Amino acid sequence: MIILASIVVFFLIMCALIIFPLNSKTLSANDQMNYNIRTNNVVHAENSGGGKTMSDLTANPDGPVVVKAKQTDCNDFAEAQKLANFIIKAPQNIPDGFRLVFIQHIRPDLPKIAATAKNDTVSAVYSNGNAQFNIIQGHFSGGDVPVGPEGSAHGTVEIAGVQGKWVKGGWNVVEEPSADSKGTKEWKSNPLDLGWYKDGIGYAILATGMELDDIVKLANSME
Secondary structure, three states, X not given: OEEEEOOOOOOOEOOOXXXXXXOXXXXXXXXXXXXXXXXXXXXXXXXXXXXXXXXXXXOOOOOOOOOOEEEEEEOOHHHHHHHOOOOOOOOOOOOOOOEEEEEEEEEEOOOOOOOOOOOOEEEEEEEOOOOEEEEEEEOOOOOXXXXXXXXXXXXXXXXXXXXXXXXXXXXXXXXXXXXXXXXXXXXXXXXXXXXXXXXXXEEEEEEEOXXXXXXXXXXXXXX
């Protein structure tokens, strides 16, 4: 296996990809960039040497690498499982009033990368009309939650026998990175971000309008 690993300079920025707008099922270029940041932008290639090089991925090798994502809308977890190359877990302890708004299978939109390469993620958004949460799972380091400025609320919890990390808030893109600039970001008080990593799969739950105890219960109910 040839592994092409590119870690984005702006680490773990939160944006609209992570808390999807309820009226949108597609990603802007900015959203795609930030999706890669949250999932550490590690692209794996399984081929015989004909894969993408770093110069293929970006015209600015000294700046952040943006890998466009291909999103496929699904009706439910079972449909998403047919596309994903890992075992998807679904939450069993869903708070009253919440319903699944939509679910997407996401894969880097690059040629010459086998479907078995460890790149897939699945994102499922639930809402009750006021609060919402997004469960992201797949091939990324879920426990790497954003590191906020001094004084940001954060901590650790136990999830399914492993340590999870949480933080209240996330980085928001103010100015997108370009060939001439690394861009700028600012810290926002939402979402509440919980992440963990188990058995080679990363997990994250990002929520607005919910308490930490609520999303910890969600995390421990996934199976």
